[in-house]
Amino acid sequence: MPSAHSATVTALAVSVGLQEGFDGSHFAIALILASIVMYDATGVRLQAGRQAEVLNQIVYELPAEHPLAESRPLRELLGHTPPQVIAGGMLGILTAFVGYSVTRIATTI
Structure with a gap:
């Protein structure tokens, strides 16, 4: 099973990047949050x-x-194994792009 926490924080970071821009401070904060959550899932919690x-x-x-x-x-x-965290991150990226695309299509109709 992919990591739901990793998927959530990755979707958040990518969504913020798509909305606010990938060069802003909001994206940087979301990216740091995602990195901490994903590191914790594979490191501290897995070892615990x-x-x-x-x-x-x-x-x-x-x-x-x-x-x-x-x-x-x-x-x-x-915790999660590294493949589970990577799968969660990829799921989060996909979710963010699908959500962003649906929102863009809905606003043009």
Whole structure:
């Protein structure tokens, strides 16, 4: 599944670029936001998910009398792989161009 967060922020950045121009400060801000979100999805959140897997395995192997043995498991499905983020970015670009085109056609009718 492509990253919905990456698709959203990429669509936002491209839409701002199409509306306001790609050389303006609004596009620069949207691009920086998109970069941070996409970096977080592949870096920090993906590694947190992998760490949760290891921690869940450690807790699973604890003896039954240990205070943490009955703790709720951590969420392991965090973050996205780089191909998922790239697919989300491409989906966002496509969405922005389709939305912009539909808007332009609707205003000329």
